[in-house]
Amino acid sequence: MKGGNYTSLGTYSGISGSGSGNMSGTSKMSLGKSIKMYLTIFILTTCIYMALYQYHISREPFPASEVVKPPLYIITPTYRRPEQLAELTRLGYTLKHVVNLLWLVIEDANKTNPLVGHTLDRIGVPYEYMVAPMPEKYKQTKKAKPRGVSNRNRGLEYLRQHATEGVLYFADDDNTYDISIFEQMRYISKVAMWPVGLVTKTGVSSPIIQEGKLVGYYDGWIGGRKYPVDMAGFAVSVKFLKERPNAQMPFKPGYEEDGFLRSLAPLADAEIELLADDCRDILTWHTQTKKNAPGQPLNRTRYKNTNLEHIDRLLVRP
Amino acid sequence: MKGGNYTSLGTYSGISGSGSGNMSGTSKMSLGKSIKMYLTIFILTTCIYMALYQYHISREPFPASEVVKPPLYIITPTYRRPEQLAELTRLGYTLKHVVNLLWLVIEDANKTNPLVGHTLDRIGVPYEYMVAPMPEKYKQTKKAKPRGVSNRNRGLEYLRQHATEGVLYFADDDNTYDISIFEQMRYISKVAMWPVGLVTKTGVSSPIIQEGKLVGYYDGWIGGRKYPVDMAGFAVSVKFLKERPNAQMPFKPGYEEDGFLRSLAPLADAEIELLADDCRDILTWHTQTKKNAPGQPLNRTRYKNTNLEHIDRLLVRP
CATH class of the missing domain: 1.10.287 (Helix Hairpins)
Incomplete structure (x- = not known):
């Protein structure tokens, strides 16, 4: 005692x-x-x-609030679909293990969805919930659509207005992240890269490192890109971004990462910091979730005065 | 100061x-x-x-270890596939928010995989990692295989040997869980049920509650089942399980939940506790992850003495 x-x-x-x-x-x-x-x-x-x-x-333990680590800005594009609340919940619980983080959840929509706001409140990670609809001209195309580009550029705009230090990272809501990558990216000064698992036929997308130096990229699809990397495989310092006032992501399916990284020029290969044990470890995975058909309409006569009336309001239908 | x-x-x-x-x-x-x-x-x-x-x-804050809540036993069947480490990592970070929990990770394999053990160590949730291969006779069938049944029955066997109180829950590694469901299931005395999102064409699988009473089940596929519920939609008290020494899961695809719940008889409908705000909220989702082809073999001549040699060892190939 x-x-x-x-x-x-x-x-x-x-x-x-x-x-x-x-x-x-x-x-x-x-x-x-x-x-x-x-x-x-x-x-x-x-x-x-x-x-x-x-x-x-x-x-007495040193209060966590007094340990000031550089802030992390996690930009997560999202859109209305049956899996939306599940995906945000699952990603949110990973981010909830990381301190001094602001989650920028940006929906491809004309207005916010109260169900999303409610879900973000429930998770309890500090967040900003914004909308950024895809421009009409891209919606009409029969080809691949530039998904998530409006959202990510809205996130960059937010950072130019509100952030002064720290690091930004594009984290899609269906991917998987080992929390140690967040602590590693927090201290970078320009741009950092690392491997991403489950990307294309190679099973991983990674910078190639020989004798401690970046000598190329390993990915099942190179496509003439200068930076053949996955969206989950790099982070950028906020200061570095703000020194490049025109940097943004292009509306070009398959070339979003490459276009954005090119827009950060000048950036020498030697300036790219290599995380995840010099790119020898896999700490992020490009997981994808199976699409579900929208839930069929509830028979409101048959299920009148049951709990199903409440549940029906919680289903996200596109 | x-x-x-x-x-x-x-x-x-x-x-x-x-x-x-x-x-x-x-x-x-x-x-x-x-x-x-x-x-x-x-x-x-x-x-x-x-x-x-x-x-x-x-x-001084009251030490968490002194707050003794009933233990939770989370039984997670898993099997070798490219997504395996990602799925376990992602689920693990959800479970890491829950106190007094033991994670029983049981692989359909003849021996454990050091990569899985390493991943579980890295996540930091208390766990037991065991194997329980599917019996040969089921592997041969051309029809649907009874996946995860050996694993879950191995989990039940572990509980009969090692547990005396608390609650068991079958949590597949690709699903999504709101952590509040874990705190709710912790205090049940027999069996509890609640809705699961993203199940079949109805978009949700749920008990139907009218005037506070369980009156049936809402699910796109009833299939003559007494309990047409999803694996993620119920929990069972350890004491209650141990009072039914023959209870186990049948090797019958599509009827695993029903068979297990039937084996817990006698169990009156009125004894089933209803969680998630009397089944009016969705706190679990049957998410499924897109399958990836195994990563193609690494060209060991071309990539000799690079980081890719290390990464290649971290890829899970079936």
């Missing part, structure tokens, strides 16, 4: 108190000695309690 | 100490008074430090 020390000291002071009864009737000399004795006991006891007090203060 | 109180008290004792210089040469009577004064100061100071000490002890 922690109270043990304190109790025995209390008893000790009691003993010295009862000793004072023997003092009356003794000489001036011995009274002077008694005073010295009391003073000694007094100072000793005070010192012991001071030491105990200091010890307990020193053992 | 927290040291403030302590410093000012130190100063106070210094003042009373310097006062002792005036004592020499005074009468016995006034020396007696001085002793009383010293005693008073001594006791007062001691009391103040005792109070400060107690105050600081009382302010």
Whole structure:
């Protein structure tokens, strides 16, 4: 029991108190000695309690809020679909393990969805929820659409307006992240890269490192790209971004990462920092979630006055 | 600053100490008074430090380990595939938010995989990693295989041997869970049920509740089942399980949940506890992850002495 020390000291002071009864009737000399004795006991006891007090203060954990780490800005594009709330919930619980992080959740929509807001509130990660619809001209195309580009550029705009330091990272809501990558990217000064698992036929997309130097890229699809990397495989310092006022992501399916990284020029290969144990470890995965058909409409006559009326309102239908 | 109180008290004792210089040469009577004064100061100071000490002890956060909640046993079947480490990582970070939980990760394999063990270590959730291969006769069939049944029955066997209280839950590694469901299931006494999102064409699988009572099940596929529920939609108390020594999961694709719940008889519908706000909220989702082809073999001549040799060892190939 922690109270043990304190109790025995209390008893000790009691003993010295009862000793004072023997003092009356003794000489001036011995009274002077008694005073010295009391003073000694007094100072000793005070010192012991001071030491105990200091010890307990020193053992209190250092408050996490006082450890100021550079902030992380996680830009997550999202869009309305049956899996949306599940994906955000799952990613949110990973981000919830990371301190000093702001989650920028940006939906390809004309207005926010209260179900998404409610889900983000429930997860409990600090967030900003914004919308950034895809421009109409790209919606019409029969070819691959530039998904998530409006959203990510909206995130960059937010950072130019509100951020001064720290690091930005594009984290799609269906991917998987080992939390240690967040602590590693926090301290970069320009651009950092690392491997991403489950990308194309090679099973991984990674910078190639030989003798500590970046010598190329390993990916099942190179496609004439200068930076054949996955969206989950790089992070950029906010200061570095702000020194390149025109940097943004192009509306060019398959070339979003490459276009954005090129727009950060000048950037020498030697300036690219290599994380995840010099790109020898896999800490991010490009997981994809199977699409579900929208839930069929509820028979409101048959299920009147049941819990299903409540549940029906929680289903996200595109 | 927290040291403030302590410093000012130190100063106070210094003042009373310097006062002792005036004592020499005074009468016995006034020396007696001085002793009383010293005693008073001594006791007062001691009391103040005792109070400060107690105050600081009382302010220390109550250690989490002393809050004894009923344990949760999370049974997660898994099998070798490219997504395996990603799925376990992602689920692990959700479970990491839940206290007093033991994660039983059981692989359909003849021996454990060091990569899986390493991943579980890295996540940091208390776990047991075991194997339980599917019996040969089911592997041969051309029809749907009873996946995860050996694993889950191995988990039940572990609980019969090692657990005495708490709750068990079957949590597949690709699903999504809101952590509040774990706190709700922790206190059930027999069997609890709740809705699961993204199941079949209805978009949700749920018990139907009318006037607070379970009156049926809502699911796109009923299939003659007594309990047409998803694996993610129920939990069972360990005590209740142990009172039914023959309860287990059948090797019958599509009827695993139903067969297991039937094997828990006798179980009256009125005994089934309803969680997630009386089944009006969705706190679990049957998400599925897109399968990836195994990563193609690395060209070991071309990529000799690069980081890719290390990465190649981290890829899970079936």
